[in-house]
Amino acid sequence: AQSVTQPDIHITVSEGASLELRCNYSYGATPYLFWYVQSPGQGLQLLLKYFSGDTLVQGIKGFEAEFKRSQSSFNLRKPSVHWSDAAEYFCAVVPAPSGNTGKLIFGQGTTLQVKP
């Protein structure tokens, strides 16, 4: 079945430590890939997206993600986490390439807690 999986429901890291959030997808063709962040009491904000080309994508707030076709993965990384990064992170896809209606399919989300 087509799906987006975020294996880690909850992750805790120390401030200043590196971070990697995992995302795997299961689609026949490579979908369009997105990472969104949701801070408490707020809506979702786009961190970065990937459609084609360079497999390492830079986003806002110092985040980056790497697309690996062989692993059907699009993991989000940050070299040094700040306390303000505590939030919920969502991987999402738009199944490509045609007949789009803007339907974003979301993973279940990963809650990031940052220890001082």
Next chain:
Amino acid sequence: ETGVTQTPRHLVMGMTNKKSLKCEQHLGHNAMYWYKQSAKKPLELMFVYNFKEQTENNSVPSRFSPECPNSSHLFLHLHTLQPEDSALYLCASSQDPTSGQETQYFGPGTRLLVL
């Protein structure tokens, strides 16, 4: 501030009530969306409107009735809801949903509790 506002931010209603959620976008976008965010479940797309026309209805029960009078405003009319409809309802907008590559801009959501 993303340019997408939602009112009210919180709503408590009984199962026999009728209420409406409102979303307004100030970004000049053509498409608007309703999502449902329940605890421990992925965000679920409910409806998509593109140029005021509904282009996606993700098998949503008829007790949820969307309305899009223009590209800037989107409503979700609620009637005879069930307790399991309690959730955060998020509105979003984008310029052109047909490309699939568009960034969607989200409002802060309406936290709905059905008693």
